Amino acid sequence: MDRVIRIGMLGCGTVGGGVATILDREAEDITARTGARIELTRIAVRDVGRDRALPVDDGVFTDDPWSVVEADDVDLVVEVMGGRELAGPLLRRALELGKPVVTANKELVAHEGPELFAAARHAGVDLAYEAAVAGAIPIIKPMKESLAGDRVRRVVGILNGTTNYILTRMTEEGAAYADVLAEAQALGYAEADPTADVGGHDAAAKCAILASLAFDTPVHADDVFTQGIETVTDTDIRVADRLGYVIKLLGIASEVDGRVGVRVHPAFLPKAHPLASVRGSFNAVYVEAAAAGALMFYGRGAGAEPTGSAVVGDVIDVARNLLQTARGAAESQHRAKDLRSIDELRTQYYVLLDVEDSPGVLAEVATTFGDHGVSIAEVWQQGTGDSAQLVLITHRATEAALRATADALAAVPTVRSVASVLRVEAEVFDQ
Amino acid sequence: MDRVIRIGMLGCGTVGGGVATILDREAEDITARTGARIELTRIAVRDVGRDRALPVDDGVFTDDPWSVVEADDVDLVVEVMGGRELAGPLLRRALELGKPVVTANKELVAHEGPELFAAARHAGVDLAYEAAVAGAIPIIKPMKESLAGDRVRRVVGILNGTTNYILTRMTEEGAAYADVLAEAQALGYAEADPTADVGGHDAAAKCAILASLAFDTPVHADDVFTQGIETVTDTDIRVADRLGYVIKLLGIASEVDGRVGVRVHPAFLPKAHPLASVRGSFNAVYVEAAAAGALMFYGRGAGAEPTGSAVVGDVIDVARNLLQTARGAAESQHRAKDLRSIDELRTQYYVLLDVEDSPGVLAEVATTFGDHGVSIAEVWQQGTGDSAQLVLITHRATEAALRATADALAAVPTVRSVASVLRVEAEVFDQ
Numbered sequence: 001m002d003r004v005i006r007i008g009m010l011g012c013g014t015v016g017g018g019v020a021t022i023l024d025r026e027a028e029d030i031t032a033r034t035g036a037r038i039e040l041t042r043i044a045v046r047d048v049g050r051d052r053a054l055p056v057d058d059g060v061f062t063d064d065p066w067s068v069v070e071a072d073d074v075d076l077v078v079e080v081m082g083g084r085e086l087a088g089p090l091l092r093r094a095l096e097l098g099k100p101v102v103t104a105n106k107e108l109v110a111h112e113g114p115e116l117f118a119a120a121r122h123a124g125v126d127l128a129y130e131a132a133v134a135g136a137i138p139i140i141k142p143m144k145e146s147l148a149g150d151r152v153r154r155v156v157g158i159l160n161g162t163t164n165y166i167l168t169r170m171t172e173e174g175a176a177y178a179d180v181l182a183e184a185q186a187l188g189y190a191e192a193d194p195t196a197d198v199g200g201h202d203a204a205a206k207c208a209i210l211a212s213l214a215f216d217t218p219v220h221a222d223d224v225f226t227q228g229i230e231t232v233t234d235t236d237i238r239v240a241d242r243l244g245y246v247i248k249l250l251g252i253a254s255e256v257d258g259r260v261g262v263r264v265h266p267a268f269l270p271k272a273h274p275l276a277s278v279r280g281s282f283n284a285v286y287v288e289a290a291a292a293g294a295l296m297f298y299g300r301g302a303g304a305e306p307t308g309s310a311v312v313g314d315v316i317d318v319a320r321n322l323l324q325t326a327r328g329a330a331e332s333q334h335r336a337k338d339l340r341s342i343d344e345l346r347t348q349y350y351v352l353l354d355v356e357d358s359p360g361v362l363a364e365v366a367t368t369f370g371d372h373g374v375s376i377a378e379v380w381q382q383g384t385g386d387s388a389q390l391v392l393i394t395h396r397a398t399e400a401a402l403r404a405t406a407d408a409l410a411a412v413p414t415v416r417s418v419a420s421v422l423r424v425e426a427e428v429f430d431q
Numbered sequence: 432m433d434r435v436i437r438i439g440m441l442g443c444g445t446v447g448g449g450v451a452t453i454l455d456r457e458a459e460d461i462t463a464r465t466g467a468r469i470e471l472t473r474i475a476v477r478d479v480g481r482d483r484a485l486p487v488d489d490g491v492f493t494d495d496p497w498s499v500v501e502a503d504d505v506d507l508v509v510e511v512m513g514g515r516e517l518a519g520p521l522l523r524r525a526l527e528l529g530k531p532v533v534t535a536n537k538e539l540v541a542h543e544g545p546e547l548f549a550a551a552r553h554a555g556v557d558l559a560y561e562a563a564v565a566g567a568i569p570i571i572k573p574m575k576e577s578l579a580g581d582r583v584r585r586v587v588g589i590l591n592g593t594t595n596y597i598l599t600r601m602t603e604e605g606a607a608y609a610d611v612l613a614e615a616q617a618l619g620y621a622e623a624d625p626t627a628d629v630g631g632h633d634a635a636a637k638c639a640i641l642a643s644l645a646f647d648t649p650v651h652a653d654d655v656f657t658q659g660i661e662t663v664t665d666t667d668i669r670v671a672d673r674l675g676y677v678i679k680l681l682g683i684a685s686e687v688d689g690r691v692g693v694r695v696h697p698a699f700l701p702k703a704h705p706l707a708s709v710r711g712s713f714n715a716v717y718v719e720a721a722a723a724g725a726l727m728f729y730g731r732g733a734g735a736e737p738t739g740s741a742v743v744g745d746v747i748d749v750a751r752n753l754l755q756t757a758r759g760a761a762e763s764q765h766r767a768k769d770l771r772s773i774d775e776l777r778t779q780y781y782v783l784l785d786v787e788d789s790p791g792v793l794a795e796v797a798t799t800f801g802d803h804g805v806s807i808a809e810v811w812q813q814g815t816g817d818s819a820q821l822v823l824i825t826h827r828a829t830e831a832a833l834r835a836t837a838d839a840l841a842a843v844p845t846v847r848s849v850a851s852v853l854r855v856e857a858e859v860f861d862q
Contacts, residue, residue: 022580022722029647032763033579130577136723138569138577146561146569148464149453149743216460274729277708282725291453291740292567294713296729298705309722312580317760326757329748332463 003036005319008074009043010065010090011081015104015131016043017054018308019080019315024055026312034316035323042068044081069094076318078311079103080131088112095119095127100322102314104131104307110205110221113212117331126321126328128314133206134159134283136306137299138313143213143287144329151290152214154254156425159206159264161281161301162190162197163229163249167266168279170237171246177232189281199228200249200264207251210285211262215255217337219262224251225342227265236352236420239391240268243378246276250425261340268350268424345399348377348424350392353409354416355381357388361414365390368412372405373397393424434467436750439505440474441496441521442512446535446562447474448485449739450511450746455486457743465747466754473499475512500525507749509742510534511562519543526550526558531753533745535562535738541636541652544643548762557752557759559745564637565590565714567737568730569744574644574718575760582721583645585685587856590637590695592712592732593621593628594660594680598697599710601668602677608663620712630659631680631695638682641716642693646686648768650693655682656773658696667783667851670822671699674809677707681856692771699781699855776830779808779855781823784840785847786812788819792845796821799843803836804828824855 007023009016023030023038031037040056044065062068069077069090077094079101081087087108091101096119103109109116109132120127130140134157143152158164162184169180181198184190196202204224211219229249240247245268253262269276274296278284283301288294300306321327355361362379369376369392378393394402402421409415438454440447454461454469462468471487475496493499500508500521508525510532512518518539522532527550534540540547540563551558561571565588574583589595593615600611612629615621627633635655642650660680671678676699684693700707705727709715714732719725731737752758786792793810800807800823809824825833833852840846 018722025721026580026582029582030580033760136720137726138573141577142569142573145748146572146741146744148747149457149461150740151457151460272710274708277705279703284727289567289740290456291449291736291743293731293734293737294729295568295731296715296727298725298727298729300724300726303724305722306724309581309720310577312722313577316579317576320760321757324755324757326752326755329464329751 003323004039005034005036005322006039006041006073006075007078007315008068008071008076009040009078009080010068010087011079012043012045012052013080014304015080015307015311017052018304019078019311020054020056022305022308022312030312030316034319036319038315038319041073042071044068065090066093069097069099075099075322076315077101078315079105080311082107084108084111091116092119095123095125098123098125100125100127100318102128102311102318104129104311106132106205106209110208113209114218121330124327126318128318128328130314131307131310133209134285135299135301135303136309137283137285137297137301138310139210139285139297140213142297143210147287147289147292148329150292152287153290154252154288155210155214155285156275157207157210157251157285158248158275158278158283159203159251159301160197160249161283162194163203164278164283165189165281166198167229167232167247167249170234171241174234176234177230198230200226203249203251204264207253207262207264210251211253211260214253215260215337216332216335217260219260219339223262223339225263225265229266231420232266233420236422239350239352243393244271245269245424246271247422248275252425255337256340259338259340261345263342263345266422268422268426270426343398343400346396348396348426349394349402350420350422350424351394351406351418352420353390353392354419355388355390356414356416357385358414362390364412364414365409368408369394369405372401372408374401374405389419434754435470436465436467436753437470437472437504437506438509438746439499439502440471440509440511441499441518442510443474443476443483444511445735446738446742447511448483449735450509450742451485451487453736453739453743461743461747465750467750469746469750472504473502475499496521497524500528500530506530506753507746508532509746510536511742513538515539515542522547523550526554526556529554529556531556531558531749533559533742533749535560535742537563537636537640541639544640545649552761555758557749559749559759561745562738562741564640565716566730566732566734567740568714568716568728568732569741570641570716570728571644573728574641578718578720578723579760581723583718584721585683585719586641586645586716587706588638588641588682588716589679589706589709589714590634590682590732591628591680592714593625594634595709595714596620596712597629598660598663598678598680601665602672605665607665608661629661631657634680634682635695638684638693638695641682642684642691645684646691646768647763647766648691650691650770654693654770656694656696660697662851663697664851667853670781670783674824675702676700676855677702678853679706683856686768687771690769690771692776694773694776697853699853699857701857774829774831777827779827779857780825780833781851781853781855782825782837782849783851784821784823785850786819786821787845787847788816789845793821795843795845796840799839800825800836803832803839805832805836820850
């Protein structure tokens with residue numbers, strides 16, 4: 001077998017190192033499965049001189065990423081550099097040159113997906129991005145190909161490993177948010193600036209990509225209603241547990257009457273739900289489809305080799321297509337469906353109030369809920385004196401009504417503060 | 432768009448009905464995603480006259496399956512008739528004619544896979560069988576394509592919905608095996624002759640297919656060590672629960688030092704394992720890969736529309752390839768690795784003994800284990816008098832040593848009977 005597919009790789013950090021390692025270690029099987037040898041011929045890095053201890057020739061490194069994209073001896077471009085400013089123009093140039101692209105860049109796909117897909121379609125080449133969402137988990141390909149004959153109704157994902165790790169430790173050890181975060185930072189599980197993770201922005205980018213794919217409509221990362229886990233307290237987690245729930249940072253995308261809603265926020269999730277048992281830094285994506293019913297895909301969302309495995313899977317796919325002058329399934333021509341605002345969301349809510357320990361409180365609080373048309377499913381008081389609290393779970397209500405209720409509660413004299421408000425995702429799941 | 436791919440379908444029972452329904456309901460999206468209309472032009476059935484209430488013209492039905500395979504107006508053959516005697520020759524003929532095939536037939540693929548893959552390779556056409564394993568769950572395609580650059584180490588699956596339903600009800604309600612089975616039969620969840628399900632044979636066929644794919648070697652259904660759930664008692668389930676386990680019927684395939692072991696049997700599984708929370712009739716496949724780490728795929732393993740969704744996903748894939756005169760990833764040329772016998776298995780065991788309620792029993796039993804080199808991890812006595820029992824969990828031992836121990840225990844005078852022996856799959860899973 002003499003055929004060779006030559007890879008130009010942009011970036012060689014954690015994921016790039018994983019890609020190089022896997023391509024070397026599994027070279028024999030990859031050749032057998034592809035029908036051609038896959039060779040890393042050029043790699044663009046910032047610092048050419050650094051010792052990377054990778055199984056590649058030093059000669060492949062360059063600090064000029066444009067030369068990688070333009071090179072005659074590069075058939076396929078792999079982008080693992082991240083960011084948008086440089087990666088975007090580089091990938092557009094690769095596609096313009098008719099070179100297929102494999103990228104792990106969620107930020108780029110979430111912000112510029114439609115333009116990139118159009119460029120790939122125009123050039124008649126593949127643009128694959130399995131590694132951009134949920135690391136090692138095959139989710140893009142199953143959604144795009146295996147479910148091509150089905151209709152996705154809802155996607156619910158645990159899409160960020162750092163936050164799931166923090167919430168798992170808070171749940172299982174009763175630890176406080178700040179303590180677990182500090183420890184995760186010390187161990188390198190969380191970034192020094194953890195905003196992208198704990199603020200939900202990383203999950204929002206991935207959720208935008210999943211929503212675009214599931215509902216055939218362009219969803220931009222900025223379209224996603226996003227709340228982080230910074231305000232989740234150990235009290236919230238204890239209350240959830242007592243009621244039969246766990247708290248997870250969920251990315252939820254659904255289509256109702258042709259309109260698409262996409263949101264990322266911490267939520268109460270019933271313990272019996274398959275996503276509830278996704279622990280630690282694992283990710284999972286739960287998909288409800290009209291014909292297939294409920295599906296879940298679970299695995300590692302990050303890391304050199306897990307993400308590298310997804311990149312290499314894409315490379316083999318795209319290489320096989322190159323050899324046959326074929327293309328994989330393209331993104332659908334998006335239909336630009338309307339987006340639903342978070343204000344229209346109807347769900348259940350958990351509300352925690354710090355209150356005065358006096359007989360009239362519950363009546364005042366209940367009246368306030370009633371005044372705004374929000375009905376109460378469950379209520380109890382915990383603590384006494386200065387630490388008296390009311391826990392309430394509502395029936396389904398709109399986000400707008402709940403927000404008005406919370407504002408009004410803050411003005412009730414016997415309510416010292418609205419300590420927490422979280423959504424409760426307790427709809428009957430298909431199981 | 433004028434292009435049409437014409438489907439000839441063999442069989443029109445539950446799954447065939449699902450396929451016809453989905454192709455009709457999602458026709459518009461399917462056309463957009465395929466780049467061609469998909470048309471059901473011929474359907475072979477036993478009784479042409481039966482009213483099927485399906486969205487297809489009566490004129491497409493015929494009782495001659497050969498005419499469907501041979502017809503000039505059939506580009507792609509979908510086989511949902513099941514069985515091997517007729518389906519095998521029909522599919523070989525279709526491939527001989529250069530027609531790609533989509534099949535949901537686990538029995539056929541598990542027994543004749545290598546021959547069929549060779550015929551497809553020879554003809555240069557696709558043979559897709561996503562629906563043959565775990566119904567709606569995309570598992571064949573992720574294993575074959577997404578993990579093409581990775582190395583699978585172990586596959587553990589809950590591959591039969593009927594047995595998982597029975598075990599779940601026994602676990603959650605404390606019900607007895609026979610009662611749950613009888614009720615499942617009355618409700619139509621279990622067949623009148625449940626042997627294929629409860630005896631583990633259905634799971635064994637699926638496990639053989641997964642093992643072949645995971646380890647690039649032909650594994651025949653008859654190569655799979657197979658034990659059913661018929662002898663699992665409510666006592667076993669209570670003991671498992673007390674020790675932190677659930678009992679599941681697992682299909683386990685692994686490669687150790689280039690040799691492949693494949694087995695299906697009920698086993699103790701730690702409650703924290705992701706497979707432990709797969710309840711009711713759901714299926715799931717847990718995959719450990721060198722680079723990707725642990726992955727799990729979860730969903731419905733049977734039913735008209737779930738299985739139909741997988742068939743239609745394959746049809747769209749194969750149709751897209753037809754339009755591009757390309758092929759999907761073919762099965763690897765199998766390397767025919769050696770198979771490991773069950774005798775070589777090293778795992779932990781749970782042993783339940785009915786014993787005499789006398790002081791010397793434990794010493795005698797412990798001596799018997801020790802004589803065979805099997806060490807005990809945990810032991811306790813439950814019940815008194817005539818219902819005295821000893822529960823033992825061993826450390827890892829070989830199957831051969833455990834079997835010799837069990838035989839010797841049966842001959843110990845104070846042991847009235849060896850009531851249960853089950854494998855304990857408690858190895859540290861990657862999570």
